[in-house]
Amino acid sequence: LSVATHPLLIAVSLMALLLQFANFASVFGFVPVYGARIGASGSQLGVITMVTLGGSAIAAYTSVRVAEKTGYTTALLAGAAVLGVSLLIVPHTPSPVWLALVQFVSGFGRGMLATLLMALSIRSTSPGTRATAMGVYQAVYAIGMIAGPAVSGLIADTAELAVVFQVSAVLSLAIGVLAFFPAVRRAS
Numbered sequence: 001l002s003v004a005t006h007p008l009l010i011a012v013s014l015m016a017l018l019l020q021f022a023n024f025a026s027v028f029g030f031v032p033v034y035g036a037r038i039g040a041s042g043s044q045l046g047v048i049t050m051v052t053l054g055g056s057a058i059a060a061y062t063s064v065r066v067a068e069k070t071g072y073t074t075a076l077l078a079g080a081a082v083l084g085v086s087l088l089i090v091p092h093t094p095s096p097v098w099l100a101l102v103q104f105v106s107g108f109g110r111g112m113l114a115t116l117l118m119a120l121s122i123r124s125t126s127p128g129t130r131a132t133a134m135g136v137y138q139a140v141y142a143i144g145m146i147a148g149p150a151v152s153g154l155i156a157d158t159a160e161l162a163v164v165f166q167v168s169a170v171l172s173l174a175i176g177v178l179a180f181f182p183a184v185r186r187a188s
Helices: 007-037 042-070 072-092 096-121 127-158 161-178 182-187
Strands: none
Touching: 007 042, 007 072, 007 096, 007 127, 007 161, 007 182, 042 072, 042 096, 072 096, 072 161, 072 182, 096 127, 096 161, 127 161
């Protein structure tokens, strides 16, 4: 209970919930739908997903080192801005090539946020309680994995597809705001 109620763990778990909502609403949900609408073939959709994950991998490799130099709050804000802005651009991309380029940038923001939040989730715990902290973190962000596609599906059915990306962008940008919570700033 003391691990699960630590302010830093609560803050980063909520940020991760928002991130997973955006991930599963966009790259694993409606980016392929949008890509098909602008003429992407099945193989091009696979390449777009691969490019997104490639951007995430590059960011995962570098983001903690950057955060150690700039501070986690600054790095989280940068990752949230990159992800949020790229999600806003998605419904304005005219071709599969442009969508792939935007998704590479989007993947970079996702990878940055995912890595930083995971690092922060265990930062405030002792080595003996890190498994508990990670379990709490994953249980909370799993809510976003379920809610992202479910809520976005309802949005896409009642509004237009662009609204799915706008909602995901707003939630991504909210991660940047949450990065200013005192518990997160102290961890920087």
